[in-house]
Amino acid sequence: MGIPIEKLKPKRVRKNIELTLWERLYIFEIIRGVTITTKHFVTNLIGFVLPPKGEKRSIITVYYPDEKVTLPAAYRGRPVLVARDNGTEKCVACGLCEKICPASAITIIAEERESGERYPASYTLDMSRCVYCGYCEEVCPKEAIVMSAEYEGLAKRDRNNLRYSKEMLLRSEKSVKDRIEYIRGIYSKCNY
Amino acid sequence: MIPDLIESILKILFIFGVNIGFFSPILGWVERKQSALMQDRVGANRADIFGFTIIGLFHPIADAIKVLTKEDFIPDGADRLIHTIAPFVSLTPAIIAFAVIPFGGQYELFGHKVNLIIADLDVGILFIFAFASLGSFGAVLGGWASNNNWSFLGGLRASAQMLSYEVVMGLNIIGVIMVYGTLRLSEIGAMQVDLFDWGIFLQPVGFVLFFTCAIAENKRAPFDVAEAESELVAGYFTEYSGLKFVMFWMGEFLEIVTISALVTTMFFGAWHLPFVSDKMLVDFFLGFAGDNGATILAMVVNIITFFAKVVFFIWLQMTIRWTLPRFRYDQVMRLGWKMFLPIALINIFITGLVLLVK
Amino acid sequence: MSDSAKDLHSEHMVINMGPSHPVTHGTVKFLLTLEGETIVDMKVDIGYLHRGFEKMCENGTWEQVMPYTDRLNYVSPLINNVGYALAVEKLIDIDVPERCKYIRVIASELARISDHYTNIAASGLELGAFTAFLYFVEARELIWDLIEMMCGARVTSNYVRIGGIKNDLPDGFKTKARESFKRCRQLWADVDKLLTKNRIFIDRVRDVGIMPPDEAIAWGFTGPCLRACGIPYDVRKFHPYLVYDQMDFEVPVGAKGDNFDRYLVRMEEINQSMRIVEQAMEKIPSGPINVDMPEYRWQSKDDIGNRIESLIFHFKTVIEGIKPPKGEIYSAVEGANGELGFYLVSDGSGKPYKCRVRPPCFPLTAAMPRMVKGGFIADIVPTFDMINMIGGECDR
Numbered sequence: 001m002g003i004p005i006e007k008l009k010p011k012r013v014r015k016n017i018e019l020t021l022w023e024r025l026y027i028f029e030i031i032r033g034v035t036i037t038t039k040h041f042v043t044n045l046i047g048f049v050l051p052p053k054g055e056k057r058s059i060i061t062v063y064y065p066d067e068k069v070t071l072p073a074a075y076r077g078r079p080v081l082v083a084r085d086n087g088t089e090k091c092v093a094c095g096l097c098e099k100i101c102p103a104s105a106i107t108i109i110a111e112e113r114e115s116g117e118r119y120p121a122s123y124t125l126d127m128s129r130c131v132y133c134g135y136c137e138e139v140c141p142k143e144a145i146v147m148s149a150e151y152e153g154l155a156k157r158d159r160n161n162l163r164y165s166k167e168m169l170l171r172s173e174k175s176v177k178d179r180i181e182y183i184r185g186i187y188s189k190c191n192y
Numbered sequence: 193m194i195p196d197l198i199e200s201i202l203k204i205l206f207i208f209g210v211n212i213g214f215f216s217p218i219l220g221w222v223e224r225k226q227s228a229l230m231q232d233r234v235g236a237n238r239a240d241i242f243g244f245t246i247i248g249l250f251h252p253i254a255d256a257i258k259v260l261t262k263e264d265f266i267p268d269g270a271d272r273l274i275h276t277i278a279p280f281v282s283l284t285p286a287i288i289a290f291a292v293i294p295f296g297g298q299y300e301l302f303g304h305k306v307n308l309i310i311a312d313l314d315v316g317i318l319f320i321f322a323f324a325s326l327g328s329f330g331a332v333l334g335g336w337a338s339n340n341n342w343s344f345l346g347g348l349r350a351s352a353q354m355l356s357y358e359v360v361m362g363l364n365i366i367g368v369i370m371v372y373g374t375l376r377l378s379e380i381g382a383m384q385v386d387l388f389d390w391g392i393f394l395q396p397v398g399f400v401l402f403f404t405c406a407i408a409e410n411k412r413a414p415f416d417v418a419e420a421e422s423e424l425v426a427g428y429f430t431e432y433s434g435l436k437f438v439m440f441w442m443g444e445f446l447e448i449v450t451i452s453a454l455v456t457t458m459f460f461g462a463w464h465l466p467f468v469s470d471k472m473l474v475d476f477f478l479g480f481a482g483d484n485g486a487t488i489l490a491m492v493v494n495i496i497t498f499f500a501k502v503v504f505f506i507w508l509q510m511t512i513r514w515t516l517p518r519f520r521y522d523q524v525m526r527l528g529w530k531m532f533l534p535i536a537l538i539n540i541f542i543t544g545l546v547l548l549v550k
Numbered sequence: 551m552s553d554s555a556k557d558l559h560s561e562h563m564v565i566n567m568g569p570s571h572p573v574t575h576g577t578v579k580f581l582l583t584l585e586g587e588t589i590v591d592m593k594v595d596i597g598y599l600h601r602g603f604e605k606m607c608e609n610g611t612w613e614q615v616m617p618y619t620d621r622l623n624y625v626s627p628l629i630n631n632v633g634y635a636l637a638v639e640k641l642i643d644i645d646v647p648e649r650c651k652y653i654r655v656i657a658s659e660l661a662r663i664s665d666h667y668t669n670i671a672a673s674g675l676e677l678g679a680f681t682a683f684l685y686f687v688e689a690r691e692l693i694w695d696l697i698e699m700m701c702g703a704r705v706t707s708n709y710v711r712i713g714g715i716k717n718d719l720p721d722g723f724k725t726k727a728r729e730s731f732k733r734c735r736q737l738w739a740d741v742d743k744l745l746t747k748n749r750i751f752i753d754r755v756r757d758v759g760i761m762p763p764d765e766a767i768a769w770g771f772t773g774p775c776l777r778a779c780g781i782p783y784d785v786r787k788f789h790p791y792l793v794y795d796q797m798d799f800e801v802p803v804g805a806k807g808d809n810f811d812r813y814l815v816r817m818e819e820i821n822q823s824m825r826i827v828e829q830a831m832e833k834i835p836s837g838p839i840n841v842d843m844p845e846y847r848w849q850s851k852d853d854i855g856n857r858i859e860s861l862i863f864h865f866k867t868v869i870e871g872i873k874p875p876k877g878e879i880y881s882a883v884e885g886a887n888g889e890l891g892f893y894l895v896s897d898g899s900g901k902p903y904k905c906r907v908r909p910p911c912f913p914l915t916a917a918m919p920r921m922v923k924g925g926f927i928a929d930i931v932p933t934f935d936m937i938n939m940i941g942g943e944c945d946r
Contacts, residue, residue: 007787008782008787008801009787009799009800009801010782010800010801010802010803011800011801011802011803011818012802012803012804012805013802013803013804013811013814013815013817013818014804014805014806014810014811014814017805017806019749019752019756022747023747023748023749023752024749025749026749026750027400029747029748029749030512030515030516030748030750032743032747033515033516033743033744033748034511034512034515036515036740036743036744037230037511037514037515037681037744038230038511040229040230040231040232040681040740041226041229041230041511044229044230044232045229059232059233059234060232060688060691061233061234063234072698072699072702072720073720074698074699074700074701074702074717074720075698075702075703076702076703094865095869096864096865096868096869099868099869100613100614100868102610102614102615102616102617102618131617131706132703132706133616133617133706133708134702134708134716135613135614135617135708138716138848139848139864139868141851141854141855141861141864143851147702183851184851186716186717186718187717187850187851187852188850188851188852189850189852189853192838192839192840192849192850227680227681230681231680231681231684231685232684232685232688233684341563341565342565345587345927413678414678414750416678417928514680514681515679515681515744516678516679516748516750517674517677517678517679517682517745517748517750517751517754518677518678518750518754519750519753519754520753520754520926520928520929521587521926521928522587522926523753523754
């Protein structure tokens with residue numbers, strides 16, 4: 001077929017077409033299977049009483065909501081607006097996040113202050129449309145919207161409560177400082 | 193007369209209490225927790241009373257409350273009478289079969305002979321097979337009465353499978369009966385005093401075949417083609433909910449206990465501890481408890497031994513259920529008729545030869 | 551049996567193995583005509599998961615399509631991302647840096663491993679082997695933890711960009727990958743011992759769903775199902791892309807084309823993919839991970855703040871979209887199910903004129919009646935599982 005067989009390296013996985021005698025007698029493989037599951041059973045049972053070092057039990061289940069999972073730094077949770085120290089948002093209503101959002105979840109109405117600075121008079125993020133892709137964070141030139149690590153409380157009982165206004169989205173810069181550090185790291189020139 | 197009556201009532205109450213009161217709810221919990229530990233996860237452990245969750249033991253109570261408060265509906269076009277009685281027909285044989293299984297030996301208590309078996313019939317084992325056959329009606333009636341194509345397929349499969357495996361199970365037992373020479377289960381149990389008189393050493397092939405056929409009769413995995421969850425949604429009990437569904441399930445669990453008890457009685461020494469006979473046990477306790485007290489203590493030890501062995505076989509059946517994939521329907525039939533039947537016949541032949549030579 | 555049946559007035563039963571059925575996990579409908587338990591005829595109906603992917607692509611810009619491709623084959627989303635990015639880069643005719651290629655290879659192979667885990671676990675589940683299912687789900691969790699470390703989400707990864715990738719590998723990725731692979735290999739050995747030689751499992755999958763090699767090519771099979779028939783076609787070897795020609799791996803090939811071969815081929819591919827990831831992590835060079843072309847790839851935040859050219863192009867590409875030259879190409883990658891192809895038509899504007907996906911599981915699902923006719927209902931279960939029909943991919 002045009003490619004030398006040494007470069008293609010096919011590997012036969014089917015060792016025998018007919019059943020071997022060992023496989024034909026059901027009982028041996030059944031006993032082997034039962035020993036494997038018994039081994040897991042006994043290991044996990046002992047793992048409750050004598051857990052391995054540094055953990056509470058040998059099973060990897062996390063007892064949510066009593067225990068929480070440690071999320072990696074890259075985790076993309078709910079998008080939030082970053083507020084400056086005086087409480088106003090950093091957002092300058094440039095409209096890039098509105099244009100890039102693949103789900104058209106963001107709606108901005110921009111206005112100017114007397115000092116000439118732009119700001120969003122209304123910023124609506126429809127959480128029922130957001131797909132948590134992270135594009136808004138990626139294109140924002142001012143680090144004004146970041147994907148926080150919040151994953152709780154994302155579901156509401158009424159669809160109208162899912163349209164988040166600017167006030168519901170604001171967070172202080174201190175509370176999202178980890179995420180801002182992370183995006184400064186990955187979007188800096190040396191890592192690009 | 194009166195002591196006999198009291199004895200019978202106590203025995204019935206004990207077996208009922210152990211079976212329906214203890215084993216049924218606990219087996220549900222055991223299935224969840226054992227399968228969870230085998231599969232590297234934690235089972236159900238959230239049901240609590242006042243904040244105490246004792247490793248999920250309150251879940252059977254929660255299940256019972258949920259089941260009793262569910263709507264009991266009969267689907268359109270279904271035959272109302274048959275739909276209602278099918279679960280009863282499935283559950284009753286499982287409970288009754290325990291009437292002839294001995295859970296202890298014969299003792300002399302307060303001058304009265306006590307035989308720890310509810311009904312010591314002449315035809316012992318055959319009584320159990322008779323009722324197991326009646327149990328197959330439940331599956332068939334349930335499948336037919338649901339007016340649902342998939343349930344109907346499940347009922348058909350169940351009927352064919354149960355009938356075939358009853359035949360083979362009967363042939364397997366003949367070896368045991370030939371070796372011990374009696375149909376009474378209490379006598380079979382009493383004859384297994386010495387460790388090398390146990391059925392497992394005298395009839396190893398019979399044990400493997402009987403265990404497998406009994407699991408097939410019970411329609412548990414790997415033979416659960418009748419209720420194959422992925423093909424037929426839930427097979428012949430798709431259209432059941434609430435208490436009727438629980439009766440089907442309870443019938444299955446109680447049959448697990450019955451199978452374990454039968455296997456223990458016939459192959460694993462019934463209530464005997466290895467190398468310890470009944471008389472030795474009574475003599476051991478005679479020193480500090482007096483005549484009647486020693487008998488009672490010996491009785492208790494024997495009952496505990498019996499139930500410990502039953503628990504081991506329940507654990508083994510649960511492990512097998514969660515380890516193995518399930519057969520295809522025609523492979524189940526082929527296994528029963530073309531593989532197990534000849535092996536059972538050869539087993540009888542060889543047993544006969546050995547007995548003749550001895 | 552058939553002679554006596556002629557006198558009986560019996561009808562074939564038409565039964566609907568409908569979109570909501572525990573086996574048809576991809577929402578597909580089978581209309582079965584049964585005689586007893588034997589299948590006489592079968593019709594396949596797809597489209598229950600059609601969401602209009604190709605139409606949505608025409609409404610968004612080239613970059614906005616990337617999260618949509620995540621949702622095509624939703625058990626191995628990184629491969630879809632890589633496939634689409636490679637197709638657009640072929641249209642624009644740019645080449646990404648070396649480090650980016652190695653990281654894309656690592657991402658593809660991790661997604662492939664998780665896809666094969668999911669598939670074999672689901673087959674085990676539907677054949678009744680619950681424990682094998684949960685062991686592979688635990689292994690898949692470990693792989694997803696690695697992917698989450700890389701890109702921030704376990705399934706909707708949105709990791710690859712046109713002209714590069716979103717971010718570099720995090721610190722500690724190599725050690726975590728080594729630990730996870732150790733545990734994954736243990737679980738692989740356990741499932742292998744539970745299933746591969748177990749006669750109950752073998753009887754379910756052997757000689758069931760056979761497809762002879764010449765017919766397989768005629769139907770358009772690719773991927774593990776074609777390799778199970780004995781034909782060693784793998785896009786990574788025949789038309790190497792990224793750095794696969796520098797990786798040392800073998801292509802598992804089956805003998806007969808039945809379900810058992812497909813299972814064995816997938817199990818062996820998991821091992822080969824882990825080999826590729828380990829080799830890539832050793833050989834990966836340092837360097838940039840994005841191409842330095844502001845008109846096609848958003849630049850770093852330092853540049854946007856400081857270089858006016860980057861800022862202008864940033865705004866232009868976000869609002870109007872990147873503008874590949876006019877033309878049309880077809881580009882294929884080796885998806886977990888087979889050859890995943892993208893056929894793109896560009897008219898020079900910022901939105902795709904046409905973005906057509908060649909789903910690998912479409913011909914496989916179409917060939918289901920051929921593989922299953924004459925068998926039992928119980929044979930549909932392993933055959934449909936081993937094909938690995940993913941609804942999002944087949945129906946788009």
